[in-house]
Amino acid sequence: MPDYKAPLRDVRFLIDEVFDFAGGYQALGATDASPDMVSAILEEGAKFCEQVLAPLNRSGDEEGCHFDNGVVTTPKGFKEAYAQYVEGGWNGVSADPEYGGQGLPPSLGLLVSEMIGASNCSWGMYPGLTRGAMAAIHAHGTAEQKNAYLPRMTAGTWTGTMCLTEPHCGTDLGIIKTRAVPNADGSYAISGTKIFISAGEHDMSENIIHLVLAKLPDAPAGTKGISLFIVPKFTLDAAGEAGARNAVSCGSIEHKMGIKASATCVMNFDGATGYLIGEANKGLACMFTMMNHARLGTGMQGLCLGETSYQGAVKYARDRLQMRALTGPKAPDKPADPIIVHPDVRRMLLTMKAFNEGNRALAYFTAQLLDVEHLAESAEEREQAANLLAFLTPICKAFMTETGLEATNLGMQVFGGHGFIREWGMEQLVRDCRIAPIYEGTNGIQALDLLGRKVLGSQGKLLMGFTKLVHKLCQEHAEHPQLKAQVAQLAALNKQWGELTQKVGMAAMKNPDEVGAAAVDYLMFSGYITLGYFWLRMALVAQQKLEAGNGEADFYQAKLATADFYFARLLPRAAAHKAAVEAGGESLMRLSAEQFAL
């Protein structure tokens, strides 16, 4: 397994030099997030992830979770690591102090979750789901509900889940069958089967708080008839402690390609006691509070696994001796040169590096928007941030997972045959990453969300909220002595973005299938430009720092070379996605279902 080291230098580059997190915290009045606090969280978080979580990553994959008659046991060491996490107060970093959280800005929570996801993706699922459930209860629960559940969930002694999917539906939640029948006491009897429930049952917490989508008896058909319920594994006794066992049980766990140490459960609700959260029939809106959280988290999975894979691949490429450089021996005293001398190995490493660092910038920018959305005093600022977040969320989820998966595949490829062997740990990263383009809304669904709901649904307004940032940056630096070529390349693509959107919008008015036909390529096109924007921002800072001569020339030169690589070798992929969008949907829709099988 690659030894994960939290990439703190790159983290600091972004939070200090590119995005000025400290300035942001000050502006938002988040005075607790002092520079010392940020450093302490990063350093202690890194230590916990590197020393406690990372060593359990491969053993967790090999052992997997155990299921025995409804009881789920996590792999050796998981429970103890979780106890340390709870003990350290990590779950409450950015949670509401009213319920025991540290009240730090969401962006700091994201920095911690990056290190967790990179060191042990499966383990990170348990607290990750909890934080999503906390967000939904915090946003939609009554004061009583918040007081009942949030303190324990913030501490981490209780965990949470989101129960959406059923055997016959995942994407199409309008057709769920789980029923909620009102009880005399105001609670509901929940009955139905949910599948693919991450952390649905396990041995790490004292109670599990399920958030369950179900339909009331008189509910309208479709998504307008879905309600959200809190269904605790143990209902609370008079003292608010975990009391009697509720009628919810784990029927089995799935055998999966990856994230094997994350328990993916079939959950059976047999008249379990549940409590309505939010308004009746408005459950989907509540669920989206969790889903948006989860979508950013899933996007992070691409970054996290890409980063760990990169670290392993660079180390291997520097150690492994194979062939001589085409330009002559570079390590003449050794039987062969380290493979990092070979251009194609560098191409693979730089592709990983460019995606990872670009995705990290995108993620941190998004994290700052979360801060503003949660903490800004001005409603206008909050709305602006929320709009940008709404626009960037599907890009984060889909583009970061697609490119993260590419990165993990490249990391494995750098290892040659050894990459395919479990012992080295590189193939696990591919398997763990492979779910990310699927869950929390497949990337196809993200693409429809971006193009249909966000971009066309806002008549282009949400798109323009971002393209104007790109435009402004390009305009400011159009004459930049070192970077003007990249600025021009980005500006041209940014212009195309608007034109392409108009073209698709026109086609969609005539035929709605054109949206679906264009969506994934439109999202990838958008993702490449989005990362181009962040690479330009990073390059501008690096160039400035280099000229200022602050003594870390190697770091800034590496940043500039990686930016160059991105613009020269990855950003041109946008053109192929554009061409695919422009080709329209005709060639997709011509075949009958039967003809596909001929």
Add this chain to the structure above:
Amino acid sequence: MPDYKAPLRDVRFLIDEVFDFAGGYQALGATDASPDMVSAILEEGAKFCEQVLAPLNRSGDEEGCHFDNGVVTTPKGFKEAYAQYVEGGWNGVSADPEYGGQGLPPSLGLLVSEMIGASNCSWGMYPGLTRGAMAAIHAHGTAEQKNAYLPRMTAGTWTGTMCLTEPHCGTDLGIIKTRAVPNADGSYAISGTKIFISAGEHDMSENIIHLVLAKLPDAPAGTKGISLFIVPKFTLDAAGEAGARNAVSCGSIEHKMGIKASATCVMNFDGATGYLIGEANKGLACMFTMMNHARLGTGMQGLCLGETSYQGAVKYARDRLQMRALTGPKAPDKPADPIIVHPDVRRMLLTMKAFNEGNRALAYFTAQLLDVEHLAESAEEREQAANLLAFLTPICKAFMTETGLEATNLGMQVFGGHGFIREWGMEQLVRDCRIAPIYEGTNGIQALDLLGRKVLGSQGKLLMGFTKLVHKLCQEHAEHPQLKAQVAQLAALNKQWGELTQKVGMAAMKNPDEVGAAAVDYLMFSGYITLGYFWLRMALVAQQKLEAGNGEADFYQAKLATADFYFARLLPRAAAHKAAVEAGGESLMRLSAEQFAL
């Protein structure tokens, strides 16, 4: 697991309607390959693969191979299936009749191996390696060696391996450490450790004939000092039967991401008796006989697994009900529409279909070249075929495995969350396919072979051997009423192919690293155009048949729609690869090894 059905309609389209295999056989005097014989082989082969091999695919993956103190046991049913294969004479379909083969043209052997690889990739490794070893012995062995080994290997009662890789070297065979010390009797004592030896040890055959690369005591350094040896597991007794156990043993088997039912062995040679095959120090050339065979076979793996994944995905997409079509309900009597109505699901299915059918055409064209190379009377024809084969082999290996891997990933994506669950069998196809871009020379090495050795090494001659075919086809059909747009698109790319090659060639003269920097993108660019050529050929035939009105309009329309899709939505990817090639290597080479790790 998807139920594999041999795609015989598409096979017949290619062999009868596009490539005229029957005419080819006749021209080559391969009269045994009569239409009846071809049909019998296809139908019986399909039956064996669908009914015997396919049912063992998932169980083989779950069970894997067992290792116990040097003894390797294959999964339940593998041995019995292999006995049936031997019984049916399948191993000898295209083998030399002098040694018990049926003497049918190589292309027929390839048709059978496609069905084997698609129904059970792991199982297919055992006979696949044997046929590679047979080819090397046939080409380079003495009459005595051929008589000693080929009859049993042709029958399949003995199997073969190729032992190249060592712990410290895979790509760089010049630095192998395995030694061959001459014995008094003319044999050699072979000592060393080989890793990643597929079918190195197992329970399916009575003897295993290893072909082992080793160095003689006085061998020159590097690849010019490598010799090839035959090292049987059991040395032959006076009667030519498997006799005493040789000093070669399996030290362990690898735990891998996929092809788990294929035993990947560490093989220890402890002074094992070996016999030189071919000339001393010319072992690498002999090995290439096997490797070229294996490279085509590995390319086929991409096609095979892509096909099986496609079959599973189409079935699922027609069954699974989820959401309504954007243009209104298509199955109003059901709770939702089958997902095959959604444009993005169609995009995924069509991408798979276009790659599979295009790759199949490429493979069969190559198979015909194998026929000519082996059977043509005229040396000129043989040489021409050999040149085209040399050019196409790295494209087959790398492009077919990259796109095959993409296809299996898309097939899994069509299943949504269920794709990640082992039970459905779709994720196994991804794992089984993931080794294909790595082994038998990584795709990076294939790309160097194509651009450096084949294209630039022949001063463009080998490239022109193919581009002139493309040019001729485009010229002939420049005014085609339905297809002229596609013809023009292909012709323009074909022109760019030559220009791009010149550009890279010029850059490489100044700096050899430019070859490595361009190679993979050059190969992918080449692959997209190559498949464009075959899609145009298929479209031309389909259009003609459709106009002739032979009553299979659905099939030909589907073919034309898939061609359209390829030209509209996949072929444009070539431009992004071209841009990456044109960007050159500067941004790759700028970083120091240390800077990669900052």
